[in-house]
Amino acid sequence: xxxxxxxxxxxxxxxxxxxxxxxxxxxxxxxxxxxxxxxxxxxxxxxxxxxxxxxxxxxxxxxxxxxxxxxxxxxxxxxxxxxxxxxxxxxxxxxxxxxxxxxxxxxxxxxxxxxxxxxxxxxxxxxxxxxxxxxxxxxxxxxxxxxxxxxxxxxxxxxxxxxxxxxxxxxxxxxxxxxxxxxxxxxxxxxxxxxxxxxxxxxxxxxxxxxxxxxxxxxxxxxxxxxxxxxxxxxxxxxxxxxxxxxxxxxxxxxxxxxxxxxxxxxxxxxxxxxxxxxxxxxxxxxxxxxxxxxxxxxxxxxxxxxxxxxxxxxxxxxxxxxxxxxxxxxxxxxxxxxxxxxxxxxxxxxxxxxxxxxxxxxxxxxxxxxxxxxxxxxxxxxxxxxxxxxxxxxxxxxxxxxxxxxxxxxxxxxxxxxxxxxxxxxxxxxxxxxxxxxxxxxxxxxxxxxxxxxxxxxxxxxxxxxxxxxx
Amino acid sequence: xxxxxxxxxxxxxxxxxxxxxxxxxxxxxxxxxxxxxxxxxxxxxxxxxxxxxxxxxxxxxxxxxxxxxxxxxxxx
Numbered sequence: 001x002x003x004x005x006x007x008x009x010x011x012x013x014x015x016x017x018x019x020x021x022x023x024x025x026x027x028x029x030x031x032x033x034x035x036x037x038x039x040x041x042x043x044x045x046x047x048x049x050x051x052x053x054x055x056x057x058x059x060x061x062x063x064x065x066x067x068x069x070x071x072x073x074x075x076x077x078x079x080x081x082x083x084x085x086x087x088x089x090x091x092x093x094x095x096x097x098x099x100x101x102x103x104x105x106x107x108x109x110x111x112x113x114x115x116x117x118x119x120x121x122x123x124x125x126x127x128x129x130x131x132x133x134x135x136x137x138x139x140x141x142x143x144x145x146x147x148x149x150x151x152x153x154x155x156x157x158x159x160x161x162x163x164x165x166x167x168x169x170x171x172x173x174x175x176x177x178x179x180x181x182x183x184x185x186x187x188x189x190x191x192x193x194x195x196x197x198x199x200x201x202x203x204x205x206x207x208x209x210x211x212x213x214x215x216x217x218x219x220x221x222x223x224x225x226x227x228x229x230x231x232x233x234x235x236x237x238x239x240x241x242x243x244x245x246x247x248x249x250x251x252x253x254x255x256x257x258x259x260x261x262x263x264x265x266x267x268x269x270x271x272x273x274x275x276x277x278x279x280x281x282x283x284x285x286x287x288x289x290x291x292x293x294x295x296x297x298x299x300x301x302x303x304x305x306x307x308x309x310x311x312x313x314x315x316x317x318x319x320x321x322x323x324x325x326x327x328x329x330x331x332x333x334x335x336x337x338x339x340x341x342x343x344x345x346x347x348x349x350x351x352x353x354x355x356x357x358x359x360x361x362x363x364x365x366x367x368x369x370x371x372x373x374x375x376x377x378x379x380x381x382x383x384x385x386x387x388x389x390x391x392x393x394x395x396x397x398x399x400x401x402x403x404x405x406x407x408x409x410x411x412x413x414x415x416x417x418x419x420x421x422x423x424x425x426x427x428x429x430x431x432x433x434x435x436x437x438x439x440x441x442x443x444x445x446x447x448x449x450x451x452x453x454x455x456x457x458x459x460x461x462x463x464x465x466x467x468x469x470x471x472x
Numbered sequence: 473x474x475x476x477x478x479x480x481x482x483x484x485x486x487x488x489x490x491x492x493x494x495x496x497x498x499x500x501x502x503x504x505x506x507x508x509x510x511x512x513x514x515x516x517x518x519x520x521x522x523x524x525x526x527x528x529x530x531x532x533x534x535x536x537x538x539x540x541x542x543x544x545x546x547x548x
Contacts, residue, residue, distance in 0.1 A: 002487060060510050064503075092499035100489035105496060114490065148525070150518040426518065430529035436540050441528050 001101070009254055010119055016253040017123035023245025024130035028055065030238030031137040035144055037231030038305075038358055040224070042437025043145045050149045051140045057153050058136050058160040062129045064091050066161035070128060073169040076177035084175070088117045095121045127249040131168070131193055134246070136160035138197035141358035143204055145211050146434050151421045158417055159200045167192040167409045171401055174273045174385060183384040183391035184401035185375055187270045188250045188281070190319030190368035191405040198365015199410025201356065202348075207418040208428055210355030212435060221349055224357070229304055236308035240289060243315055247281050247322070258386060272385050276323035287327040288318035291334035299342045306342070309363050313338045317367040320398075321375035324382065333374055341366035365406065372402040 001007040032051045039047040058066075071086030087108035088095040094106050094114075101118035103111060136156035143152060171178040172192045178184035186192055215221055226232055252269045267275045292314015293307055300306035317337030318330045325333065345362035348354050356362070376398025383390040384397075391397070421427040429438060437443075462468045477494040495502070532540055 057514075060506075064507060064510070092503045094491040094496065094499070098492040100486050100492065102486075102488045102490040105490055148521060150514075150521045153517070154514070426522065430525050432529045432532040432540070433525055436528075436532050441524070 013253055014119045014123050017120070017127050017249060020245040020249035021123065021126045021130055024127070024134070024242050024249060025245075026238045027130070027242030027246065028133050028137055030235040030240075030242060031134075031141065032235070033231045033238065034235030035141045035358065037228040037233075037235060038141070038224075038226060039144055040227055040437075042439055044227075044439060045442055046149070046438035047144050050144070050147070050152055051137060053149070053153060054133055054136045054140065054156050054160070057157055058132050059129060061157045061161035062132050062165075063096075063125075064161075066132060066165045067091075067125050067128065069162065069165045070169050070173070073166050074173050074175040074177065076170055080175075080177040080180055088113055088121055089125075096125075128165075128168075130249070131189065131246070132160040132164065135164040135193050135197040138194065138360050138364045139201045139204065142201035142356045142360040143208055144357045145438070146429050147204075147208055148426060148429055151427045154421065155200070155204060155414065155417055159197060159414060163200065163409050163413050164193055164196045167196045167405050170409075171405065172271055174271065178401055178404065179272060179384050180387070180391060182397035182401055183393045184397055185272070185379060185382070185384050185393045186320045186372055186401070186405075187272070187276070187323040188247055188319035190316050191372040191402060194316045194319070194364035194368030195372065195402065195405040196410040198361045198363075198368060199406040200414035202354065202361045202365060203411045203415035204418045205354050205356060205361075206352075206415065207422045210353055211357070212431070214355045215353055219350070219353070221355075226305055232305060233308060236312065239312060240315075243285060243312075244282070247285055248278065251276065251278060251281070253278070270323045274323070274383070274386055281322050283327050284318060284322040284325055284330045285315055287330040288314040288322065288334040290314070291331045292317065292338045295335040295338040296342065299339065306359070309359050310338050310342070313341055313363040313367040316364060317341070317371040317374075319368065320371045321379050324379055329378060333371070333378065337367050337370045337374065340370055365410070369402045369406045372398050372405065 001010060028051075032048060035047050035051055036044050068086060068089040068091070071089050072083045074084050075081035085108070087093055087106060090096070093109070094104065095109065095117045099114065099118040101115045104114045136159055139156060139159060140152065168176075168189070170176050171184045171186055172189060173179070176184070211224070213222060214224070250271055252271070252273065254266055255269050255273065257265045257267050257269065257273075257275050268278050269275050289311045293311040296310020296313065297307045299310070314334035314337070318325065318334045321333075322330065341362040344366050345356070345359060348361070349356070354361070373395070376393060376395035379393045380395060382393045384393050385391075418427065428434075433440070458468075478491055478496050479489070
């Protein structure tokens with residue numbers, strides 16, 4: 001970088017994404033608190049560790065192959081081309097490490113690659129990783145209190161580093177084949193992150209089955225009371241906070257719109273490089289949150305779990321079109337989608353005996369996917385990309401896109417992996433351990449250690465001259 | 473002069489500086505070692521977890537239901 005304007009633009013962009021990463025980390029903190037708050041006391045440590053270990057496992061997997069998949073698969077399975085060249089995203093590439101942007105040593109790189117990616121590859125990678133952690137964490141809540149951690153982490157790595165990334169490559173990139181053939185529009189990843197993760201959770205729950213005692217003999221569902229509503233509330237507030245980072249990370253902060261027309265016009269853009277403003281999407285995020293909470297409070301008659309979840313559902317439901325909606329439209333869209341997702345949740349629960357412990361399928365899967373479909377009607381005719389031959393957004397393009405993200409990339413692959421793990425006897429905790437509690441043996445060891453320490457303290461007091469009454 | 477790195481001096485033209493980390497050229501080797509360790513960790517975890525649950529389930533089966541649910545060790 002040898003001029004100040006370029007340096008300010010690039011380093012501002014680098015810093016911008018760094019801030020989004022920090023904010024998005026709060027989503028993961030929130031998910032951990034939320035899940036532990038919902039878990040019964042006998043399962044809390046298991047629940048915490050199951051979610052927390054997503055961070056190291058998916059981070060490494062995303063470094064190894066997730067980032068490369070995002071670029072390489074953008075043309076789809078031979079639809080608009082073959083595998084796309086993306087040497088900067090390979091784990092052994094020099095641009096994955098500290099680099100000043102000078103001449104490349106790797107044969108696959110050009111000088112333009114190093115100049116563009118040297119300062120941005122790492123922060124882009126990190127922002128995408130945080131989307132991956134969110135996708136995996138969405139699954140985590142649905143399956144608490146009966147899934148084996150190992151099985152869950154295999155699924156988490158698969159969804160977090162493969163399936164959602166393919167969805168993003170296809171429908172959430174400026175070269176994605178779904179964008180260029182279907183006019184697919186999903187600006188804030190309602191379908192490609194939340195739809196995929198929610199559908200994956202549904203697929204795993206089909207194999208996993210409900211927690212023991214969840215359904216009565218007559219088929220009616222019993223409600224497990226919230227173990228710690230304060231943790232649930234704080235967790236969801238942290239997730240809300242992290243969503244500002246999530247939304248900001250979905251934008252490019254500063255870019256010359258249509259650089260080939262000879263005029264300079266800088267704006268924030270979506271990931272499709274279509275113009276929007278950070279201001280507009282910030283208002284829309286808040287309106288969606290408000291609308292979702294109001295509708296969920298109404299539907300659940302003030303139940304705190306559903307009211308907070310409704311806020312999240314509202315944001316996710318409006319996400320696909322939040323770059324272009326008016327706030328009033330957001331208010332209505334989020335309310336309708338949260339209404340539909342709430343009703344769908346209880347219908348699926350009754351009809352298929354699906355025990356989704358945190359409502360993740362409704363909040364993420366149904367809201368995200370319904371939001372994609374709604375965008376087809378509300379933004380009907382808008383160009384989906386800045387390309388001269390851009391395909392317009394349509395209801396049928398969005399509907400096909402919603403089927404692809406929910407069923408083909410969300411449900412089907414997770415169903416296959418879940419089935420393999422179930423056949424291998426690796427999916428569910430043994431029934432005796434599930435009933436006794438997943439923390440039981442850990443707590444027993446803790447109790448034994450505590451008793452040993454107490455005995456040692458007592459012996460110490462006797463040694464220094466205290467009278468021993470004989471009680472231990 | 474650095475024996476393993478690519479930087480001899482910070483006084484040169486930074487526009488010509490590419491990768492700054494040591495051992496440039498060995499990245500594929502580092503990748504293969506890291507991948508092997510990551511896979512080993514997953515295999516170790518899956519094996520260990522299976523054994524722990526097997527032993528715990530066998531231990532619990534030897535006890536009365538009233539010891540497991542509602543007994544001294546029970547937490548809910």
